Amino acid sequence: MKAAVLKSFGTPLAIEDVPAPVLGTGEVIVDIVSTRVISYTNEVLSGERQYALDLPVVPGAGGVGRVRAIGPDATKLAVGDWVLCGPTVRSRDDAIAPDIHLQGVSARGEGGMRLQKYFHDGSFAEQIRVPTENVTRLGQISATEADQWCALGNMLVPYGGFLAAKLQPGETVLVSGATGNFGSAAVAVALAMGAACVVAPGRNETMLAELVRRYGERVRPVKLTGNEADDCARMKRAAPGPIDCVFDIMPPSVATTVVRAAIMTVRPYGRVVLMGGVNMQGGAGLELPYNWIMRECITIHGVWMYPPDAAVRLIALVRAGLLRLDHYETKAFDLDHANEAVAYAAANAGPFSMTMIRP
Structure with missing residues (x-):
């Protein structure tokens, strides 16, 4: 062959x-x-x-x-x-x-x-x-x-992350890396799973507008400035309420400050899913505050790919018309x-x- x-x-x-x-x-x-x-x-x-x-x-x-x-x-x-x-x-x-x-x-x-x-x-x-x-x-x-x-190959990756975080219908999700190939798939998958709102931060305003055009008002775009504290505050303000789940799929080239700003938006007792490339090629780690994770009862899920039954479930979402x-x-x-x-x-x-x- x-x-x-x-x-x-x-x-x-x-x-x-x-x-x-x-x-x-x-x-x-x-x-x-x-x-x-x-x-x-x-x-x-x-x-x-x-x-x-x-x-x-x-x-x-x-x-x-x-x-x-x-x-x-x-x-x-x-x-x-x-x-x-x-x-x-x-x-x-x-x-x-x-x-x-x-x-x-x-x-x-x-x-x-x-x-x-x-x-x-x-x-x-x-x-x-x-x-x-x-x-x-x-x-x-x-x-x-x-x-x-x-x-489905693009969508299965974020779907595995959301399954690990037990995303529930009606919750608010933030997708860190929403304007990328896998990140935009994460926006679609979160909405198909019933997310009430997806906060979509990014620097590409054209693509942020495109996400809203395709998926409607449940997508809340946020233009990032590069200032960690300001961006964290802007993302929180964009959400209609507390952010239940943060999903990160940023590539290796992105600064850890950008990823950390998104993670720190999650509510107390919230969940964070890490599926991106931070530190893949060496360099600094995320340096998340220990006291914040402990006192706010934050759950952090490191997820690589997806469980064996994910493809069957995702195909069912497509066949049901929930995922296009x-x-x-x-x-x-x-x-x-x-x-x-x-x-x-x-x-x-x-x-x-x-x-x-x-x-």
């Missing part, structure tokens, strides 16, 4: 024929119809993000496709089913604290690297082999709809032009924009 292969960091992807995946027990092989190119893929492939990848590797974080083959433990899937392939691979021998590997992206720790050696290659290929539990049925869709269904996929505009490339797709994704990294590879 044809695939895009990263042979060394900082070199272009090689488009070449590689052996097709071989089915094992507890696995599914899927023909990839569409896979999204994450906006920072160029930083992963260059080595800038210092992600743990066993090279050579086929990159690509999940996608949408049709089942080619199933193992004996699959009782609901059938060959030909349209499915979402999730990249979050978990070890099966420790339900409490499993090792995690993001197939085709990165691994965490020694156990994650061991997982990566087996579930090695990602979705920039004609076929992918994934654990059975990483395949979720979409129901009947058309090939032309596959691109938009890939938006048609906000996304897509630009598609074939597999032969995977390097062009990576460059395009980096240059067009804003919200409501997805770059696709269609193998």
Whole structure:
């Protein structure tokens, strides 16, 4: 089969024929119809993000496709089913604290690297082999709809954070990083889950206005100034009442003061979700006040990705009409032009924009 292969960091992807995946027990092989190119893929492939990848590797974080083959433990899937392939691979021998590997992206720790050696290659290929539990049925869709269904990959990340924080209908949420690709998805997901209001801080006034245009008055935009104390006060004033939950998904390049200003807006007994890149590449930490966390009874959730049942629940929100996929505009490339797709994704990294590879 044809695939895009990263042979060394900082070199272009090689488009070449590689052996097709071989089915094992507890696995599914899927023909990839569409896979999204994450906006920072160029930083992963260059080595800038210092992600743990066993090279050579086929990159690509999940996608949408049709089942080619199933193992004996699959009782609901059938060959030909349209499915979402999730990249979050978990070890099966420790339900409490499993090792995690993001197939085709990165691994965490020694156990994650061991997982990566087996579930090695990602979705920039004609076929992918994934654990059975990483395949979720979409129901009947058309090939032309596959691109938009890939938006679930953006939405699942914040959805996992909100599930961890037990977001309730009627609550007020602040999304730190709301004008980014994952942040704008967080705004949509919070509203779909029933948030009464989403405070959306950012410096891009055009994009803040666009969030309001798309999602209405439940979105309260806040133009950030860069002054930590002033920004914290402005965000609090924008909310109709106490802020129940703060969700952060800022990238590594953002100053910790910006993140801290958002976190400090949460009410007593409130929850904070950390899913961003602060301190990923070294440097200062958040330096949150110990006494404030303790006396205000603040709960802080560090969340990486999402639980195994999240995809089923998120698809149900889409099918119920609570979460729309048609906000996304897509630009598609074939597999032969995977390097062009990576460059395009980096240059067009804003919200409501997805770059696709269609193998």
